[in-house]
Amino acid sequence: MFYESAAVREVEREMSAFLDGSQMKRLHECLSRVMGIKDLESPDNKALLQDFLNAKTVEGCSPRTIQYYSITLGHFIGFLNAPLHAVGTAEVRNYLASRGESGTVSNVTLDNIRRIISSFFSWLEEEEVIYKSPVRRIKKIRSVMAVKPVISDEEMEVIRDSCENLRDRAVIDLLASTGMRVGELVRLKREDIDFEKRECVVHGKGNKQRRVYFDAKAKIHLQNYLKLRSDQDPSLFVSLKAPFRPLNISGVESRLREIGREAAGLRLHPHKFRRTMATRAIDKGMPIEQVQVLLGHSKIDTTLCYAMVDQQNVKRSHSKYIG
Structure with missing residues (x-):
């Protein structure tokens, strides 16, 4: 975590069930200012992505999977104008909407992107970089399941x-x-x-x-x-x-x-x-x-x-x- 005070961490932990990422950021800034606590430096988005990729490599993901994660999440991070711990559900929805409106990806691919982003934020949550994943409230993206041909x-x-x-x-x-x-x-x-x-x-x-x-x-x-x-x-x-x-x-x-x-x-x-x-x-x-x-x-x-x-x-x- 980025905080020096156990009291601040406890307050934020309890409030994380009711606030999204951007609201948590404002709460943290308010508590830090009122209590006179100096923030530790926030990890860089790209550094966190590399840590995630390293973790997936250790878990046994193939080089192809790692490359797919890297490209997908690299594009997502490039879209953001905020550190990952301040990203809320709205920002993730906006990104997915922009990819869908571009007409370059199908709904199946778009849902794969959603799952990868969700996996990334779940890992950030487990690592205690964030308190709650902003993707929790984003549901599966529906698509028409076409019957794919088999070999006769x-x-x-x-x-x-x-x-x-x-x-x-x-x-x-x-x-x-x-x-x-x-x-x-x-x-x-x-x-x-x-x-x-x-x-x-x-x-x-x-x-x-x-x-x-x-x-x-x-x-x-x-x-x-x-x-x-x-x-x-x-x-x-x-x-x-x-x-x-x-x-x-x-x-x-x-x-x-x-x-x-x-x-x-x-x-x-x-x-x-x-x-x-x-x-x-x-x-x-x-x-x-x-x-x-x-x-x-x-x-x-x-x-x-x-x-x-x-x-x-x-x-x-x-x-x-x-x-």
């Missing part, structure tokens, strides 16, 4: 036929059968694969480990691919040419886009395999809690958002149970 059985065969090498076919079959994230895929080592049990351990978000399972096609293509490897790199997937460096996320994304274009102009990206696997699993009757475990989601609501049940099956079920 026919498209999957075309995609496999478009693969020019065993590595790409193994990558596709592993993504399709496990539903793992692309970041988890590129971190896999040869030793992580258990061919006998057709399973592997992946390292998910927050360095959480979970077990995923692959089908017979993925097993055969993986084994054939590894037999052709002449390098000694422990990574499961590497570049096709020397010096055989481990694949990275952008490399996988780029290659899938190329395969998609060759496969009758499909828009293909790693996440589409994940969504397809989740949809198929739920559609065939797998309990949602088990799908949640396979995907590594901490909240079941996230799993429901990923998996959209096939509408034709809903129609058939309606005829069976109701019609």
